[in-house]
Amino acid sequence: MSQINWHEEVLKRKEELLAKCKEFLSIESVLDESTAGAGAPFGRKIAEALEYMLNLAEQDGFKTLNVDGYAGHVEYGDGNELVGILSHVDVVPAGEGWTSPPFSPEIRDGKLYARGALDDKGPTMAAYFALKIVKELGLPLSKRVRLILGTDEESHWRCMMYYFEHEDMPAMGFTPDADFPIINAEKGLVDLKVVGLPDHEAEQSAEAEWTLIDFEAGQRVNMVPDFAIARIGGDGDVFELKEKVQDFLLTRRIQGYAEEADDHLKIVFKGRSHHGSEPDKGLNAALELARFMESIPLDPYGANYIRMINSLLVDGFFGEKLTIAMEDDKVGKLTVNPGVFGYKKGDQHFVRINVRYPISADSDDLLKIIENKVADYGMKITDLNHLPAHYCDPDHPLITTLSKVYEEQTGEKARLLAIGGGTYARVLDTGVAFGPLFPGKEETAHQKDEYIEVEDLLKATAIYAQAIYELAK
Ligand SMILES: [Zn+2]
Structure with a gap:
C-alpha cells in the first residue's frame, strides 16, 4: 500500500467537516428529563443530536444502529473482532458569560466556539470523518470498527450501561x-x-438574629458552581449585614452583591466555573458564600448546614477536611468537588459531591469515612454513583499502535498520561482516551467560551483516521 497522506485527505474535506460540525453543535443537547420519552430517555434535544449523527452516517452509506435512544453506532469494516471509538453527543449546560451564543457556533481567530466544540461534539465529528476517510479510501479492514455514540456521558452514563447490555464489547478501543x-x-x-x-425541634427553640430561607448553587456535580444565592430573613440589622457582605467580597476579591427584598436579604456570589476534576482551579461560589455565612448568627437548622459545608468542604479540595486525602504515583491526588447545593427552610437540604480517588484507594473505606463525617451533622449519603478506577497496560497493542500513529503524525513523543476525569475508556475492557486536546493547549471543556482550534480539529481527524486504519487493518 502506498503511503497515505492522512492530513491531505482531511484537508480535502475541511469545509464539509466544519459545516457538519456547526450543524451538530447547534443542537442544544443538554440533559432534559422534562422532554424525555420513548426513544429519547434523556430528552428531545439529546435524541435529536444522536439522530443527527446517525442520519449523516446513513446518508454516507454506513451501517447504523439506534439502541432505543440511549446510544447508537456507526459501523464499517468486516471481521469478527470489534474496534470501538466511544464519544458522546450530550453536553453540559452553557452557563453564563459567553461572548457568542453557545449554541450558535462561530469561528473567530481560527477557533470554533460553541458548547461541545471540545467536549465532545467536535471530536465526535472528527472521529466520524476519520472513519469516513477510511471508508472513502476503500481501505480493506479485517476488523469491524464502531463509532459508538453515547448520550448521557455528562450525567450518569446510563447510555453506555444500556448499550453494552444490548451490544458487544469491543476487543479494544479509544475515546x-x-x-x-x-x-x-x-x-x-x-x-x-x-x-x-x-430538625423541627431545633427550629422551634431558635432565637437567632437571622434565618436561612434558602441556599442554592450549581447545576452539575462535575462542575465548579460559578453562582450561588442565599436568602436570609429575620430581625437583624439589614444595613450592617449588607456592609458585612461588601467587606467580605472586597477582602476575598469575589464578585457579588446583597439586595433587600420585602422580608429578606438576597445575597449573590459569583465564582468561576471549571471542570470538577480540578476543583481548586475554579472559584466555587457556594463555598465562598458558606464561608461568609459562617460569621452570621443563623437559626440552628441553617447554621448546621453552613457549619457542615465549612467543616467538611471549604478549603478541602483534596479531601483534607473529609480526612480522605491521599495520592499515588499513577494518577496523583484525590479530589473533592462540591458541585450542587440546595437548602430550603423546613425542607430537605443537600450537597452533591464528586470525589475522584487514586487507583490504589479502597472506595468502601472512603465512603465509610465520608458517611461518618456527615453523620455528625445529621446527614446521610444517598444517590451514590461509582465508577472504579481504570488502567490499561502500556505494552498492550492498543497503546503501542496509537503511540506509533501519534508519533508519526506529530513528531512528538507519545507520553502516557493519567487523569482525574472519567472518560468512556473505562467502560471498555481495554481502552484509553486519545485526544483531542494537544499538549499545552487551553482546556475549555465545561467552561464559558468553550472552543477547539480548527487546525487541531483537523490534526485530530487525521490522527484518528490513521489510528482506525492501523487498529483494524
Ligand atoms: Zn466529554
Whole structure:
C-alpha cells in the first residue's frame, strides 16, 4: 500500500467537516428529563443530536444502529473482532458569560466556539470523518470498527450501561474525549448526595438574629458552581449585614452583591466555573458564600448546614477536611468537588459531591469515612454513583499502535498520561482516551467560551483516521 497522506485527505474535506460540525453543535443537547420519552430517555434535544449523527452516517452509506435512544453506532469494516471509538453527543449546560451564543457556533481567530466544540461534539465529528476517510479510501479492514455514540456521558452514563447490555464489547478501543497523547490511567469516581432532613425541634427553640430561607448553587456535580444565592430573613440589622457582605467580597476579591427584598436579604456570589476534576482551579461560589455565612448568627437548622459545608468542604479540595486525602504515583491526588447545593427552610437540604480517588484507594473505606463525617451533622449519603478506577497496560497493542500513529503524525513523543476525569475508556475492557486536546493547549471543556482550534480539529481527524486504519487493518 502506498503511503497515505492522512492530513491531505482531511484537508480535502475541511469545509464539509466544519459545516457538519456547526450543524451538530447547534443542537442544544443538554440533559432534559422534562422532554424525555420513548426513544429519547434523556430528552428531545439529546435524541435529536444522536439522530443527527446517525442520519449523516446513513446518508454516507454506513451501517447504523439506534439502541432505543440511549446510544447508537456507526459501523464499517468486516471481521469478527470489534474496534470501538466511544464519544458522546450530550453536553453540559452553557452557563453564563459567553461572548457568542453557545449554541450558535462561530469561528473567530481560527477557533470554533460553541458548547461541545471540545467536549465532545467536535471530536465526535472528527472521529466520524476519520472513519469516513477510511471508508472513502476503500481501505480493506479485517476488523469491524464502531463509532459508538453515547448520550448521557455528562450525567450518569446510563447510555453506555444500556448499550453494552444490548451490544458487544469491543476487543479494544479509544475515546476522543480528553487529551493527547494517550491517557491510560483514570481515577476512580464517586458521585454522592449528602442529604439532611429538617430538625423541627431545633427550629422551634431558635432565637437567632437571622434565618436561612434558602441556599442554592450549581447545576452539575462535575462542575465548579460559578453562582450561588442565599436568602436570609429575620430581625437583624439589614444595613450592617449588607456592609458585612461588601467587606467580605472586597477582602476575598469575589464578585457579588446583597439586595433587600420585602422580608429578606438576597445575597449573590459569583465564582468561576471549571471542570470538577480540578476543583481548586475554579472559584466555587457556594463555598465562598458558606464561608461568609459562617460569621452570621443563623437559626440552628441553617447554621448546621453552613457549619457542615465549612467543616467538611471549604478549603478541602483534596479531601483534607473529609480526612480522605491521599495520592499515588499513577494518577496523583484525590479530589473533592462540591458541585450542587440546595437548602430550603423546613425542607430537605443537600450537597452533591464528586470525589475522584487514586487507583490504589479502597472506595468502601472512603465512603465509610465520608458517611461518618456527615453523620455528625445529621446527614446521610444517598444517590451514590461509582465508577472504579481504570488502567490499561502500556505494552498492550492498543497503546503501542496509537503511540506509533501519534508519533508519526506529530513528531512528538507519545507520553502516557493519567487523569482525574472519567472518560468512556473505562467502560471498555481495554481502552484509553486519545485526544483531542494537544499538549499545552487551553482546556475549555465545561467552561464559558468553550472552543477547539480548527487546525487541531483537523490534526485530530487525521490522527484518528490513521489510528482506525492501523487498529483494524
Ligand atoms: Zn466529554
